[in-house]
Amino acid sequence: MAKLIVDGKEIEARDGRTLLPVLRGIGVRIPTLCFHEAVSPYGACRLCLVEVTAGKRTLLAASCMYPVAEGLVVKTASERVIRARRMVAELLLARCPGVPRVREIAGELGVQASRFPQRDERCVLCGLCVRGCAEIAGVHAIDFASRGVYMDLAPPFHRASETCVGCTTCVTLCPTGCLDPLDFRMPPSRHRFSETRPAAGCTLCASESFRSDHGH
Amino acid sequence: MNLEMLDEIMRTYGYEESGVVAMLQDIQRKERYVPEAELRLVAERVGIPASRVYGLATFYRSFSLKPRGEHIINVCLGTACHVRGGARVMDKFTRDIGIQPGETTPDGKVTIEPVRCVGCCGLAPVVVVDEEVHGKMNQKKVSRIVEECRGVHREGVQA
Numbered sequence: 001m002a003k004l005i006v007d008g009k010e011i012e013a014r015d016g017r018t019l020l021p022v023l024r025g026i027g028v029r030i031p032t033l034c035f036h037e038a039v040s041p042y043g044a045c046r047l048c049l050v051e052v053t054a055g056k057r058t059l060l061a062a063s064c065m066y067p068v069a070e071g072l073v074v075k076t077a078s079e080r081v082i083r084a085r086r087m088v089a090e091l092l093l094a095r096c097p098g099v100p101r102v103r104e105i106a107g108e109l110g111v112q113a114s115r116f117p118q119r120d121e122r123c124v125l126c127g128l129c130v131r132g133c134a135e136i137a138g139v140h141a142i143d144f145a146s147r148g149v150y151m152d153l154a155p156p157f158h159r160a161s162e163t164c165v166g167c168t169t170c171v172t173l174c175p176t177g178c179l180d181p182l183d184f185r186m187p188p189s190r191h192r193f194s195e196t197r198p199a200a201g202c203t204l205c206a207s208e209s210f211r212s213d214h215g216h
Numbered sequence: 217m218n219l220e221m222l223d224e225i226m227r228t229y230g231y232e233e234s235g236v237v238a239m240l241q242d243i244q245r246k247e248r249y250v251p252e253a254e255l256r257l258v259a260e261r262v263g264i265p266a267s268r269v270y271g272l273a274t275f276y277r278s279f280s281l282k283p284r285g286e287h288i289i290n291v292c293l294g295t296a297c298h299v300r301g302g303a304r305v306m307d308k309f310t311r312d313i314g315i316q317p318g319e320t321t322p323d324g325k326v327t328i329e330p331v332r333c334v335g336c337c338g339l340a341p342v343v344v345v346d347e348e349v350h351g352k353m354n355q356k357k358v359s360r361i362v363e364e365c366r367g368v369h370r371e372g373v374q375a
């Protein structure tokens with residue numbers, strides 16, 4: 001166990017955990033987009049930033065990635081933290097003005113409008129679909145492609161994947177709804193990453209929608 | 217690329233994940249681009265998802281997934297070259313050869329590609345032709361390079 005100070009209060013946490021779940025566990029509200037307990041953290045969205053003092057150094061750190069350690073002093077709502085989160089929210093809002101979850105997070109941080117040129121993307125590039133596909137489904141049919149402003153998520157060569165099993169884990173994990181769950185109920189394509197082939201009814205979860213839609 | 221050649225490339229790097237970038241470089245050196253079949257085979261033999269190799273190949277600008285010409289003219293448009301007229305060098309190349317940056321001539325002989333800094337800013341403006349660096353470029357030197365590429369081009373046609 002390690003002792004740390006969070007917003008002035010001393011708490012204990014198990015070594016090996018990261019700050020985010022510990023902080024949430026004691027009731028601190030922290031916005032996140034790229035975090036999901038089912039897959040490994042990735043630190044992409046930067047919404048979970050907190051101020052961490054370790055020894056003499058103080059820095060803004062993504063709490064979803066930062067490991068618990070003895071003697072850490074954590075501030076979860078300092079001015080610096082709020083300012084940084086607002087900036088992140090503004091950038092996200094500029095990229096995805098139409099995504100409800102992004103608007104909600106921005107609203108909670110008091111960001112109504114973005115000063116940056118607007119785009120109209122659905123995807124925030126959080127990579128949850130990639131991690132879900134790789135770590136939960138064990139398929140890794142999709143990954144990030146290209147980089148910078150051209151970056152997107154795609155199967156190899158931007159063509160329907162030959163390895164996708166149609167489990168729709170990616171659809172479930174996606175925080176912005178850019179992978180439409182209705183896609184997979186409309187045969188023959190289940191979602192935009194998958195190739196066209198008949199779905200097998202799942203014998204574990206007995207997914208009914210698969211069966212009725214596909215006539216299995 | 218035949219299978220043996222590809223296998224030899226992969227063997228050089230022990231079929232290891234850490235060697236994938238080097239494998240793609242070797243493939244590109246031979247084929248002048250990274251063909252889909254080769255990329256997929258590397259993924260399969262190294263034992264990593266094709267999506268990751270594709271991500272890697274699209275991350276680095278130096279990899280091309282499209283066939284490229286026999287001669288590749290890289291015109292530097294990095295900061296130093298930009299300041300010293302890289303854009304005009306690019307203009308002359310595109311005018312003289314008659315294709316846009318990123319394109320390949322229909323006969324598959326020449327590709328013009330912009331690059332962002334090749335790491336020898338002291339020589340700006342810089343052009344790299346088939347891995348050979350040409351520094352302090354001017355309009356005359358552009359013409360010479362175009363002629364040279366065309367010269368080989370004519371030989372290529374006769375052969």
Ligand code: FES
Nearest residue numbers: 043045046048064
């Ligand atoms: S939740 Fe930590 S960076 Fe996204």
